[in-house]
Amino acid sequence: MKKIIILGSTGSIGTNALEVIRNAKDKFQVIGISGYKNYELLVEQIEEFKPQYVCIGTEDGYKSLKDKFPLLELFYGEKGLVELSQIKDYDILLTAVSGAVGIDATVEGIKNEKTIALANKETMVAAGEYINQLLKKYKNAKIIPVDSEHSAIFQSIQAGKIDEIENLIITASGGTFRGKKKEELQNVTIDQALKHPTWKMGKKITIDSSTLVNKGLEVIEAHGLFGICYDNIKVLIHPQSIIHSMVEFKDKNIIAQLGIHDMKLPIQYAFTYPDRMANPIFNSLDLVKISSLTFEQPDNDVFRGLEFAYIAGKIGETMPVVLNAANEVAVDLFLNKKISFLTIYEIIEKSINRHKIQKITDIDIIKAVDKETREWIKSNYK
Ligand SMILES: NC(=O)c1ccc[n+]([C@@H]2O[C@H](COP(=O)([O-])OP(=O)(O)OC[C@H]3O[C@@H](n4cnc5c(N)ncnc54)[C@H](OP(=O)(O)O)[C@@H]3O)[C@@H](O)[C@H]2O)c1
Structure with missing residues (x-):
């Protein structure tokens, strides 16, 4: 019986993963799940899969869950995802949150020497070199890719x-x-x-x-x-x-x-x-x-999209962090009707062109570049 934690259980990958587990309950046990805003679905999943640990996006959500399920071990926010990944008693961490928010939790899963079923591609894009350094140090940890390609x-x-x-x-x-x-x-x-x-x-x-x-x-x-x-x-x-x-x-x-x-x-x-x-x-x-x-x-x-990725990837260092952050913000602006479809490319190109590359010596550099890129876009594309 493999014990599984699913970060992002309320999303597309997360619900597919639960369907896999639903059909093989003798092989897999869900011991932890996380959702962000979809409180109702998270409640349904808690009732069906009875995990021990649950993380939700907000403090309000946390309080409501605490009232409803007083015996659950609950966490909230980005810090909560990290805490969930640090639990000792599991085998596989499925990282199925969307965006760079998955990085810290993946890092903790590796430090915890677990198997990471990696769906969250943004982690490998923004922090690939750092993740590979960690994998050399924490030798029992491994990454099994979930992205179909x-x-x-x-x-x-x-x-x-x-x-x-x-x-x-x-x-x-x-x-x-x-x-x-x-x-x-x-x-x-x-x-x-x-x-x-x-x-x-x-x-x-x-x-x-x-x-x-x-x-x-x-x-x-x-x-x-x-x-x-x-x-x-x-x-x-x-x-x-x-x-x-x-x-x-x-x-x-x-x-x-x-x-x-x-x-x-x-x-x-x-x-x-x-x-x-x-x-x-x-x-x-x-x-x-x-x-x-x-x-x-x-x-x-x-x-x-491919042209930008090859440029950012070949330059390396902090450039893929910029590509990822710029794209996340641009897609969010498009989905909120703030920019047109083609402006997504404009935002990525400008973000790449203005960035001064830095060496990645620790995760704080990744976070600082990610934050600076997001802030620049938000102040220039309102
Ligand atoms: N979907 C696919 O077929 C597919 C294929 C290959 C790779 N991937 C990768 O897998 C990841 C997930 O994709 P998806 O399509 O499943 O996305 P999705 O349907 O949008 O689901 C995202 C999940 O992350 C949670 N989430 C969103 N923002 C969060 C935040 N700030 N903090 C904590 N949790 C947050 C969501 O919670 P709520 O829904 O509760 O708000 C949801 O559970 C992405 O990195 C994507 O590139 C997906």
């Missing part, structure tokens, strides 16, 4: 050795605006941007998919997780989202992972790794019904 690479890599890899080939659906010209993106609405062609996900990552920033973040995440140079990380548009990514080895053999586009697959794999468990939810993938798998180059002139 990185799970695919992680599985495909097992066919060879890291130094035998020629290229990682990350696939992308292309997002909801694939094939559109820049002029057509000028006035797109939030509802249009939130219609993802294949995956059902939270709002932030769905917007990131439509700008291709998500794919850019995944390139940096892949560099951090697998240590492959940026020039050897390629991106291909694959609209069917059946091949979740591939690894090309030096002998030119390519190993790919295919599957239904549903996050329950990589979540289950991260929970059961290094073993595999019969899937209780899905039937086999019907390749005859899918019939064709197609590929195309991304349109980097219109969708600039």
Whole structure:
């Protein structure tokens, strides 16, 4: 029986993870969950899964939960996520909160020498180098990727050795605006941007998919997780989202992972790794019904997310922190109808251009750069 804590249990990844656990209660036990604003869903999850530990976003939420569940061990706020990760009595920490708020909790999970099922890609983007230093120090800790592309690479890599890899080939659906010209993106609405062609996900990552920033973040995440140079990380548009990514080895053999586009697959794999468990939810993938798998180059002139990520990733140090913070704020401004879709790119570009790179010697530098970038954008785009 593996004991699991889910940070972000009320989100898209979190609810998918609970569905995996609901179908394998003899294998997994939820001992901790966290939500932010969705109090009602968090209450439902507490009643169903009976965790020992719960974290909620606000002090008011904390007080209400305390009245309703006096025996629970409760936490709140960002500090609460950290405290939840520091508990000794668990095996896997699923980091499924959205945004850089996941960094501190992941760091604590590593210091606690636990297995991190990493969905929160922003952590690896903003703090990848720091996380890798920690992993060298806390040798029992490990990261199992949950992002479908990185799970695919992680599985495909097992066919060879890291130094035998020629290229990682990350696939992308292309997002909801694939094939559109820049002029057509000028006035797109939030509802249009939130219609993802294949995956059902939270709002932030769905917007990131439509700008291709998500794919850019995944390139940096892949560099951090697998240590492959940026020039050897390629991106291909694959609209069917059946091949979740591939690894090309030096002998030119390519190993790919295919599957239904549903996050329950990589979540289950991260929970059961290094073993595999019969899937209780899905039937086999019907390749005859899918019939064709197609590929195309991304349109980097219109969708600039990849360009920014390669620039930030290759510069390294604090630049990926800026990319991540700028994108988070820009997407939030777009979702709150404060800026247009294309202004997301403008904000990222300006933030990158104005940033003076610093060496990351500790986590406080990451936090300071993150904060400064957010404040600059907020004061310039109201
Ligand atoms: N969804 C996918 O298919 C997918 C695939 C690959 C990777 N990922 C990554 O997984 C992470 C989660 O994505 P998602 O789509 O599941 O997001 P989501 O549906 O928006 O859920 C986010 C979760 O984080 C909580 N949260 C939000 N802001 C918070 C804060 N400031 N402090 C503490 N908790 C906070 C939310 O709580 P409330 O809902 O209670 O407010 C919710 O539980 C992201 O990093 C994303 O890039 C997602």
